[in-house]
Amino acid sequence: MYFIFEMKFSSNKNYITQLIRAYAAKQEIIAEVLQTDAKIVLICRQEDEKLESFLLGLEDILPSSLFFGKSKHYFSEEKPVFQSIQEVDLPVNIAPCPTCQKEMFDVASRRYYYPFTSCNNCGSQHPFLTKYPYKRANTTMKFLVPCKACEEEAKVNALRLDYKLISCIECGISIRMLDKESEHLAHNKGDFRKLFEVSGGAVAAGKSVLMKTQHGYRKFFNPKNNKDKVSESTLIIVSASALNTHLMVVEQEFNALLSIERPLLRVATKSDELKELYGSSVLVKYPDEGMTMLLSKEAVSAGLDYIAYKECDETEEADFLVDFDMPIQTQKDTKIFINQDVTLFISGERILYPTQVPSAIKRVSVAHDLACVNVDGNNIIDSLEVFDSIHSNEIYMFENEDLESQHSNEKQFGQYEASMMSVIAEHNLLGQKTVGVHFDGSLNFLYYNGTKVINAVPAIDFESDNLWEKISTLRDGSDRLVGNYKKAYPEIWERLDNLAGDMDIFEVTAITLGLEDESFEGISAEALSFLGKGGLQIDTKVKDNRFDNYAFLTSIMSYQLGDVENDYMCYSIYESFGDYIGEIVPQLLEKVKTNNLVLSGETFANQSLYARIQRTIGQYKPHTNKIFPMGKENAVHGALYL
Ligand SMILES: [Zn+2]
Ligand SMILES: [Zn+2]
Missing domain, CATH: 3.90.870.10 (DHBP synthase)
Incomplete structure (x- = not known):
């Protein structure tokens, strides 16, 4: 009789799987631990007399993880069959596991108060990596020689068997x-x-x-x-x-x-x-x-x-x-968004990268200092700096990347198309007609016809310089608003008169509202503090269904002149965006005859907008990134499918 324990796990990262394997080895229990694309499965013999103590001990050594979902266990006469995913040994950059933490606070251990304590399946490993493949000689730890105790430990401690970065106070970083x-x-x-x-x-x-x-x-x-x-x-x-x-x-x-x-x-x-x-x-x-x-x-x-x-x-x-003194490579920290039982990665590199993608892809992609490169037969996405040399038939390069590839077959791509393809690839929608909305400061409605991404309703370009001129010519009576605004808010008027041309609509809106945090986050924080029910209708468009930033700002200014409170206004901003998206999306789906809808861009990771979107387009069950960030860092992944 087999005992089977299944834990939902929504990532291809294998540090939990390996930790369970290592612990099984340590406890000398015969166990098969495997990982599928959705779960980690532990299979043991029910007759094993160590099973109970093993399962109890497992609770102490297993950390909690963002990727864990529900778990279940059952018994089976037959050994069940699962489709395992490919496991690649990549350096992690997470907190120390419970066992390593215990060591850090155990006065008897060689790592008492040693901040670089880690094992095969935890801790900060990636900061020390200088290049692939991942081995000690390719990390800055190569400058340190493990002491006798560490050398000995790497042969016997199941959690640190052949651990590349093994060190302690005696031989480690001072x-x-x-x-x-x-x-x-x-x-x-x-x-x-x-x-x-x-x-x-x-x-x-x-x-x-x-x-x-x-x-x-x-x-x-x-x-x-x-x-x-x-x-x-x-x-x-x-x-x-x-x-x-x-x-x-x-x-x-x-x-x-x-x-x-x-x-x-x-x-x-x-x-x-x-x-x-x-x-x-x-x-x-x-x-x-x-x-x-x-x-x-x-x-x-x-x-x-x-x-x-x-x-x-x-x-x-x-x-x-x-x-x-040890040199380190840092990764951008990762922000997440939680709405009820949905967890989304907003932006960042740590936690998610490095990762591996299907090996059938024969293309190198580069975007936002991240690259997807084949190393020893595995396609790895990681920081550009850790790849020694790049050989490929073709390179897909993000259009604003500050890098000369010198490659004869280089193709350039934009953010929205790559972001949309990342979601499409994650949800196996390749080759199927799909409507997309990309919202990252500016809002674009996209259409993927099964081969390429088309910007169906592009945002009207926004330039923040000469703002008053643009607003005053927007429509009849706009010049009067500008005059009234100058009288009521002379200081803000002055600031808006002198803006550089490259600010996004949210920064300008935050300045207009006089928020302390002059960014998207500032507006979003303000919106969260609003406890009432909505109702303000903020203008989002003037013609051809396209989002008009100037009309939007003008509308906010006239409410401001009417003494509308900031929190109410910020809440209404998201509500209006949600309504606008809710109006355009069904039209597009209808027009191109599909039910596939994907959303990308980090502006969506916002409680107020997310809630509104659920109401306006929730019925179409929109897909978002689950494994990759929904912000710009998904482009390196999406470009593989352009
Ligand atoms: Zn550990
Ligand atoms: Zn040592």
């Missing part, structure tokens, strides 16, 4: 702390612990600590003592118990924040102190890599519930500097 007068080098466990203790204490006391982390330089500070710095910072809740005290999180959000992938997430604030500091919502994460985790642990000891950091470079001014 760190140091500097203030204006002195420098302290950490040599042993005691020093490592002391260094983080001092750093945590400094942050608690209102000082700033510039720290090189495995995700780049971060300047850490206590938001309460540095109110002027909070606007451009990310909040770290340093203990899980403080999460519910300060934030309004539903279960899915709570689980996502604590998952081993540690994504960035915008959530509603709850406690009065956070409301005062950040307003109605805040971009938040849970400690995500060794340096940040150890600092956070000491911040808890110093009595803090949260700290904040600003992404910066090594030249940033701070009271203390914590540094290490």
Whole structure:
């Protein structure tokens, strides 16, 4: 009799599968662990007397993951057959697994307070990679020789068998702390612990600590003592118990924040102190890599519930500097969006990249510093820098990429077409007529005829310079509005009169409304704080069904003159976009005779717009990226199918 345990898993990443395999080996249980395109399956003999203790132990060593869905177990006389996916050994860039974390806080271990603790299936590995294929000699760790204990461990510890980046305090990366007068080098466990203790204490006391982390330089500070710095910072809740005290999180959000992938997430604030500091919502994460985790642990000891950091470079001014010499490659952090049981990746590289794509593709694509390249028979998408040389019959290059390929067969592509193809490929719609909406600052309605993507209703180009001239000639009476606006809001009028030409409509809208955060995020945060029901109709078009940015701005200005509150206005902005999309999409679907609809672009990852879209076009069951980001970083994937 077989015992079968199936866990839904919505990714081709194999660190969970491998961790279960390693643990089975460690527990000396005979188990088959395999991964399909939708789940991880564990098959054991029911008679195995170690089964029960193995399953219990599994709960302790398995991290929670963003990709996990429901699980189930059953018994079967016959051994079931599953279609496994191809597994490629790629460097991960996630938090340490539960076993590694335990080591970091075990005074008896060789990695007590060692921030670079990781194993085959966890931690920050990608930052050390210099090129493929992934082996120690191709990482910056090659400069360090493992000590005897590490060498021995790599032969016997199931979680670190032949682990490429094995290291400990004895043989690993050393760190140091500097203030204006002195420098302290950490040599042993005691020093490592002391260094983080001092750093945590400094942050608690209102000082700033510039720290090189495995995700780049971060300047850490206590938001309460540095109110002027909070606007451009990310909040770290340093203990899980403080999460519910300060934030309004539903279960899915709570689980996502604590998952081993540690994504960035915008959530509603709850406690009065956070409301005062950040307003109605805040971009938040849970400690995500060794340096940040150890600092956070000491911040808890110093009595803090949260700290904040600003992404910066090594030249940033701070009271203390914590540094290490090992060169690292950083990845753009990944933001997710959660609406009920839907989790979408908005933007970023970490967590999702590197990844592998089907090996049948014989093309290299490059977009936004990411490339898809064949390495030893596997197509890998990763940062351009980690590919040594590129051989291919053809290269698809993003039109704005700052790179000369010198390739004789180079083709260029645009964002919207590649983004749409990424969704189409993910949902197996290749070759089928599909309507698409790409919304990334500007809004485009697309049509894929089975071979190529056509911009069916392109946005009218928006240029933010000479704004008043464009608005005053929009239609009869527009010049009067401009005059009234100048009288009512002279300062905003002045600013809008002097804009550079390259700002997007959301930045200009945020400036018009006088929002502190002059971006899409600012409008979105403001919209979230609106608790009423909608109703304002904001103009989105003047002619041929095309979205008109100038008409849109004009409409906002006249409401502003009519004293409409900002939160109501911001909410209505999304509502109007949702209605406009809801009007055009059915017409297009009808016209080209298809039911396939895909959405791309990060503007869709917004609670207000998402809710509205569900109401207006939810019946057509629109597809979005699930595995790749819905923002611009999906282009490197989509270009493979252009
Ligand atoms: Zn681990
Ligand atoms: Zn060692």
